[in-house]
Amino acid sequence: MNQVKVTINGKEYSAPEGESILQTAIDNGIDIPHFCYHEDLPIGSSCRTCLVEDVKTGRVVTSCSIKAEEGVAILTDTPKVKELRLKNLELLLAGHQKNCPRCKKGTYCRVAEDIGKYGVSTVKYWRPEIQEKLHLMSQAALLDPQLCIACNKCVEICDKIGIGFLELHGKNIQTHATWTRKPEIDCIYCGQCTVHCPVGSAREQNQIEDVEKALSDKDKIVIAQMAPSVHASIGEEFGLPVGTDMTGRAYTAFRKLGFDHVFDVNMGADITTIVEAAELVERIKENKNLPMFTSCCPAWVKFLEFYHPEMLDHLTTSRSPQMHSGAAYKTWWAKKEGIDPRKIVVVSFMPCTSKKYEARHEKMKIDGMWPVDHVLTTREFGALLKKHNIDLPNLEPSEVELPGTYSGAAAIYGASGGVMESALRTAYFDLTGKELEKVEFEKVRGMEGIKRSEIEVNGLTIKVAVVSTAANAEKIIQEIKQDPHAYDYVEVMACPGGCIGGGGQPIPTTLKIVAKRTESLYRVDSQMKLRKAHLNPVVRDFFDNYIAKLSVSEREKILNTSYSRKKKFE
Amino acid sequence: MENNIVDKIEKAGLTGRGGAGYLTAKKWREVAAAPGDKKYVVVNASEGETGLFKDIYILKNYTDALFKGVVLALDHLRAKDAYFNLNKNYYREVGKKLEAAILPYNDKGYNIKIFVEEPSYIGGEETALLNAIEGKRTEPRSKPPYPSMSGLYARPTLINNVETLYNVACVEDGSYEKKRFYCITGPKGRKSVHHLPDDWDIEKILKETGNYPNYEFFVQIGGGASGTVCDQDQIKGKLATGAGAIEVFDKKKIDPRKLILRWLEFYQKESCGKCTPCRAGTYQLYEMVKASRDIPWPQMFEVLETMEITSFCALGRSVMEPIRSYYSNVLKLS
Numbered sequence: 001m002n003q004v005k006v007t008i009n010g011k012e013y014s015a016p017e018g019e020s021i022l023q024t025a026i027d028n029g030i031d032i033p034h035f036c037y038h039e040d041l042p043i044g045s046s047c048r049t050c051l052v053e054d055v056k057t058g059r060v061v062t063s064c065s066i067k068a069e070e071g072v073a074i075l076t077d078t079p080k081v082k083e084l085r086l087k088n089l090e091l092l093l094a095g096h097q098k099n100c101p102r103c104k105k106g107t108y109c110r111v112a113e114d115i116g117k118y119g120v121s122t123v124k125y126w127r128p129e130i131q132e133k134l135h136l137m138s139q140a141a142l143l144d145p146q147l148c149i150a151c152n153k154c155v156e157i158c159d160k161i162g163i164g165f166l167e168l169h170g171k172n173i174q175t176h177a178t179w180t181r182k183p184e185i186d187c188i189y190c191g192q193c194t195v196h197c198p199v200g201s202a203r204e205q206n207q208i209e210d211v212e213k214a215l216s217d218k219d220k221i222v223i224a225q226m227a228p229s230v231h232a233s234i235g236e237e238f239g240l241p242v243g244t245d246m247t248g249r250a251y252t253a254f255r256k257l258g259f260d261h262v263f264d265v266n267m268g269a270d271i272t273t274i275v276e277a278a279e280l281v282e283r284i285k286e287n288k289n290l291p292m293f294t295s296c297c298p299a300w301v302k303f304l305e306f307y308h309p310e311m312l313d314h315l316t317t318s319r320s321p322q323m324h325s326g327a328a329y330k331t332w333w334a335k336k337e338g339i340d341p342r343k344i345v346v347v348s349f350m351p352c353t354s355k356k357y358e359a360r361h362e363k364m365k366i367d368g369m370w371p372v373d374h375v376l377t378t379r380e381f382g383a384l385l386k387k388h389n390i391d392l393p394n395l396e397p398s399e400v401e402l403p404g405t406y407s408g409a410a411a412i413y414g415a416s417g418g419v420m421e422s423a424l425r426t427a428y429f430d431l432t433g434k435e436l437e438k439v440e441f442e443k444v445r446g447m448e449g450i451k452r453s454e455i456e457v458n459g460l461t462i463k464v465a466v467v468s469t470a471a472n473a474e475k476i477i478q479e480i481k482q483d484p485h486a487y488d489y490v491e492v493m494a495c496p497g498g499c500i501g502g503g504g505q506p507i508p509t510t511l512k513i514v515a516k517r518t519e520s521l522y523r524v525d526s527q528m529k530l531r532k533a534h535l536n537p538v539v540r541d542f543f544d545n546y547i548a549k550l551s552v553s554e555r556e557k558i559l560n561t562s563y564s565r566k567k568k569f570e
Numbered sequence: 571m572e573n574n575i576v577d578k579i580e581k582a583g584l585t586g587r588g589g590a591g592y593l594t595a596k597k598w599r600e601v602a603a604a605p606g607d608k609k610y611v612v613v614n615a616s617e618g619e620t621g622l623f624k625d626i627y628i629l630k631n632y633t634d635a636l637f638k639g640v641v642l643a644l645d646h647l648r649a650k651d652a653y654f655n656l657n658k659n660y661y662r663e664v665g666k667k668l669e670a671a672i673l674p675y676n677d678k679g680y681n682i683k684i685f686v687e688e689p690s691y692i693g694g695e696e697t698a699l700l701n702a703i704e705g706k707r708t709e710p711r712s713k714p715p716y717p718s719m720s721g722l723y724a725r726p727t728l729i730n731n732v733e734t735l736y737n738v739a740c741v742e743d744g745s746y747e748k749k750r751f752y753c754i755t756g757p758k759g760r761k762s763v764h765h766l767p768d769d770w771d772i773e774k775i776l777k778e779t780g781n782y783p784n785y786e787f788f789v790q791i792g793g794g795a796s797g798t799v800c801d802q803d804q805i806k807g808k809l810a811t812g813a814g815a816i817e818v819f820d821k822k823k824i825d826p827r828k829l830i831l832r833w834l835e836f837y838q839k840e841s842c843g844k845c846t847p848c849r850a851g852t853y854q855l856y857e858m859v860k861a862s863r864d865i866p867w868p869q870m871f872e873v874l875e876t877m878e879i880t881s882f883c884a885l886g887r888s889v890m891e892p893i894r895s896y897y898s899n900v901l902k903l904s
Contacts, residue, residue, distance in 0.1 A: 044844075048846045065712060084879060084880055088846050088847055091873075150843055172852065172853065173841070173849055175843025
């Protein structure tokens, strides 16, 4: 794209022609408050807080709607701009602190930052009660109309990913986002609305207090386990550059918070890879229920269970990483350590809201126990640390405990294509008995919503597709209906870019940011010696010395799951 | 021949009668010049403001001429598709009549449809009505692109008010006499529509139509709640603006607070909810006046100024006008 010179506060910047000048400001670290602007979504120009002065006309206008052209010049801090901006901020955020549970409790809220920075009063103007009930998206997320500012971002992202569950209802001051009453459309709990909501009106169902309660219970053995995407993104909650790997510091933080043990969801990912690769090899050999679909994304599973129950046989029966590791702690590890598994509380730190929903599936219970007791998103992790005054960036890194040992194959689970790549590394061994030399599958990497590739293994061609978002999943499903042999193995993640772009990730999450976080995941993998799940010694021990000795049904209870048609809100 | 009609419109000096007063010939040329294999004509019969009732008058009394105007527009654009954006209340009154009038045209290959609009103030805003016809939320779109380039279903679209298209038909057959329709709400709330020269001032209009009060009064001119307020002594030489509404108020009987509250009640109800200053501002204004015994002018003007400068569309920006003009012209407070 053509670069042009624009001037902001007297200083020249280079910007792609036609880009919103607000984006130019954001990219150059120039502060302009904004609530309804998100670089991946349509420009609505409705919050009217990104006001600037257009130097040429002397008029105060919204910066989001000014396009970068040669010679465009704006001022972001004139007295008139400040006055009007404050007025609109006060109109927009009227009643926020009164209605926001985080602000009320004094825990971290991003809006509170702007309120402080711009000296906004949230009581100067009134806000009426919105005539709409709070809506729970299963156990994953919620929509709180009393905080909604009608910016429409949740509606737009939900449309963009292919669901269209959300709509703006009402007019005038009663305008708010809510769920569609159409019976044929249901939420998949991905939480993309929560990561695109600027004011916490769409947000995760908070479990911070449940975790604090467990931590203060002397009787409980509380385990922290963190997903790879959280390693790569929690730094953003503390203002660190995108893609900073926080693994070691996060482990220290868990210990400071009082967790008894620090393990890692990545270990579970290695279990998943082994189970899933074995099932793939079996299905390919028997030519049964192909293509096989991945199932570690609960939002994708819900999508299939609601929209395409006729395709459920394609899902791998393998459980997901957090379920595998959680179950491993409460069975294999508890037995090894001689611990009563009922005393164990497993807390997952996930980039995702649908993992909260997954953790509450009755069918996941093992001997009446949840494999995972609580799930916190990356954002909640940040809030928890801030609440306990733990300054993550300045902690000394520490190591994960032995049962948290993982491979590089697990570390890339967070990226779209990562599950596929990990499974292929192991499936290659399962099919050939030989170790793969070059472990990178470049064609399933990257940010495209649909990636296709063919992999040769001993003269056998495995046709694969890697998909992110429901909109793209729908395309692949239609392709498969046209040609049932189009693929052998399909990985689907509900969020753009995979879990690394998940609904529980730091705000803002943009495609550019997701791409940077993704690089961090692949960097971690490339720097590891252990890069294949089936070579993980801890996981080998779990399979060889524990799983192998169980009956088939006991084994399946830990490793496998099943699926069923779902009704709206189920 | 095809350019002829636009030249005639230009020569006649037609301007839009929906309120904005855009040059009709210019609009027609823009749509004609816009690239696109399919184009639309939309007849705006939303008339969502209080104090406006001329479009329904034309729909009832000049149906044939109106259709002539619509077809002239379609032919000029080499288009077949037209929509009536018709206020639901009007549909009840003239729906059958319009449907009957459409039939012969559609038999000839035109595709004229009636879109029954939920009556609202914003529904007359031209990009908001396009959204409504497309089944989207009735709220304004960002401009540019303007509807003449990218309107209904992203096609070049000519949106004209009922009266404008009626005038086009008059221009074509040579009967246009530089008149406009005035909606007068006179003494005792008497409502009437008058077709009179467009260069008559308000004083003359009121006198000639028998609406000049025999008491102290002020008027609101333009389009209902958003109109400019002028005192009795300011109406000589003053022409009607906007959509041609003139409402007479009895100066002694009007309680300023109640009048302002009436306007604000309308605005806070009718704000589409899209942008902050209009959505929250109209509500604040209404609530703050409702809650106080006296009119809280300074606090009101703070909000009104923000709305005037920063609202997304002309509706939010225009709430200032009636209040400021009432404040200075009638109450003489500045």
